[in-house]
Amino acid sequence: MLPSYVDLQLYIHTGATDSRNLADKLKSIVKEELDVTIFPDDQQTIIKAALEDPNQLPTRTLMDLVKTIMEKAVEGIKYSEPIAKLCISIIENEKKQTFLETLLNTCQQWYQERDKILRGIKAGDGTRFTAFMWFLTEMCGHLKRHQLKENFKSLQPELTLLSILAKCCQACVSLPIKCLSETECLFFVLTSIGRDLESELPQQLEQLLASVRDGFLTGSSASVRRTLLQLIELHASNWQLPGSSVLYYYPRIK
Numbered sequence: 001m002l003p004s005y006v007d008l009q010l011y012i013h014t015g016a017t018d019s020r021n022l023a024d025k026l027k028s029i030v031k032e033e034l035d036v037t038i039f040p041d042d043q044q045t046i047i048k049a050a051l052e053d054p055n056q057l058p059t060r061t062l063m064d065l066v067k068t069i070m071e072k073a074v075e076g077i078k079y080s081e082p083i084a085k086l087c088i089s090i091i092e093n094e095k096k097q098t099f100l101e102t103l104l105n106t107c108q109q110w111y112q113e114r115d116k117i118l119r120g121i122k123a124g125d126g127t128r129f130t131a132f133m134w135f136l137t138e139m140c141g142h143l144k145r146h147q148l149k150e151n152f153k154s155l156q157p158e159l160t161l162l163s164i165l166a167k168c169c170q171a172c173v174s175l176p177i178k179c180l181s182e183t184e185c186l187f188f189v190l191t192s193i194g195r196d197l198e199s200e201l202p203q204q205l206e207q208l209l210a211s212v213r214d215g216f217l218t219g220s221s222a223s224v225r226r227t228l229l230q231l232i233e234l235h236a237s238n239w240q241l242p243g244s245s246v247l248y249y250y251p252r253i254k
């Protein structure tokens with residue numbers, strides 16, 4: 001379940017002053033450098049080759065590699081950042097965009113099949129679905145920071161992944177809202193992408209916030225309602241929830 005009281009204790013005592021820093025602290029706790037040995041033996045050589053020069057690999061190999069990498073990404077949020085970095089490294093060097101196109105298509109397909117292959121399936125501190133959302137969040141952040149738009153021709157990977165992530169967020173608050181781990185994940189995701197949704201996908205954000213308010217008013221569990229209230233305040237605070245508010249929502253860490 002995210003966040004744990006230990007995570008929040010660390011947040012308060014390290015002097016972080018807003019929810020964006022809290023999200024960074026939480027990710028640093030579970031951050032894990034990518035080790036190719038976490039992949040099956042027969043895939044390690046392929047991954048190393050893709051990192052060296054993806055243009056030397058057959059199209060089918062790159063397409064299959066996307067599935068291998070994403071299957072690892074949804075095993076837990078600790079893999080989200082290193083695997084996003086792995087994907088960016090491959091995307092930066094490929095010329096035909098086979099890996100990138102396959103990644104975008106796979107993310108869209110997995111979202112559409114989320115109830116079958118992602119939701120409700122335990123993975124690390126959450127589910128495969130929450131790990132998927134963390135991975136998408138990391139990908140959006142890295143694409144934005146690397147400023148690779150000129151490499152993508154007609155593709156818009158940052159906007160495409162942001163749109164998929166917005167749909168995932170909407171799924172988290174579809175009534176009836178029962179999954180606390182999803183609403184808690186939603187809080188941290190919006191801490192990272194709230195401003196981007198506001199500027200790039202304002203209508204989807206408006207719909208999402210309306211669902212958050214509806215969920216808060218329609219009798220979800222106390223824990224879920226508290227997290228939804230945090231989301232409402234997060235938006236009202238311009239996506240930076242003050243540390244004092246975190247203390248209010250988590251009084252046991254005072």
